[in-house]
Amino acid sequence: MSDTSFNCVSVSRKALQSNYKFIESRVAPGVKVMAMVKADAYGHDMVLTARALEDVGCTVFGVAELCEAVILRKSGIKGQIFVMLGFDPENAAIFVEHDLTPAIFSSRAATALSRAAVAAGKQVEVHVKVDTGMGRLGVMPRDLVGFVKELDTLPGISVQGVMSHFPESDVPDSSSTRDGFSTFEQACSLLAGRENFVRHIANSGAVLNFPDTNCDMVRAGISLYGYHPFGKQPENGSDGNRLIPAMTFSTQIIQVKDLPKGAGISYGHTYRAERDMRIAVLPVGYEDGFSRILSNQGEVLIHGRKVPVRGRICMNICMVEITGIDGVQVGDEAVLLGRQGDAVITADDIAEKTGSISYEVLCLFGNNNKRVHRE
């Protein structure tokens, strides 16, 4: 995106830092907080986010793929960088070169990494991924000990931790979280006695709902960006309100005009003016992450008020009704996500309408628009 786009995603560095501090305050002393910055930090800009968090003491970062980790390292991030999805064995040397830490779940990858580490004269720390009920990545619990023993025989790599992931920790009291955690604890107990061994399973939901699962490290994602994994922020006064949404997405009105009663608006004329109405045309559409599902459903903030989307959202354009709001002009700001005056639209509000979750809304806005960090 060029600097001259109408659309801008702005990220509050202070909010990111405050959310990190909040998560840190929720875990026991000595428990590390890994900042999950995959997907370009859920749309918040991976490098700028990692720097902002490094400045408040974060020393561990997590990404999905090797390519993301390399970018982080090359941009000067010093901390430990975890790669959750492992790597193609052909790229093992890149892992070693950049001192990255993989989640390991296959012998093939481990063998390749061992060779590359020996060739470079380095010792690489690896964490074994075990599947305790997510039904996703990882070795099955019954295979864990055998797999770790196999890794122990490989020169150049050392198993320094075991990790797993919860499928339902966003649901307070979910029994699968309890079950998964006891499976994890049992699996880890078979590896007892190893030195400096790091166990980690908790994501944001577990930090907030299941503090006894925090183990030696937690992996926080959505909470760092100011959202609760279970949707709506809890009512006032609860801890949840200490998370501050970091992202704002705004644009500018490019035309204001009056349409007569009965006029069709946008493709397919799925909306017809119910009265003489004034509309504002916005240069934002599904290409910018404003989902087409929000056609005739979405809302934006103009002059501190919520106004409705009328008609279908196009690729780069949509229309909103501003009848009755005086003085709206071309160039005025429209906020799609965030606050304007007293009015607020959160990623949860949008997700509720699109049948999704805040995570996806943040990724779509953040990764499809020009971004700046403020403060």
Ligand SMILES: *Cc1c(COP(=O)(O)O)cnc(C)c1O
């Ligand atoms: C993304 C991710 C997390 C963070 O989850 P949140 O719900 O955003 O806190 C933790 N662990 C793994 C393996 C992940 O992929």
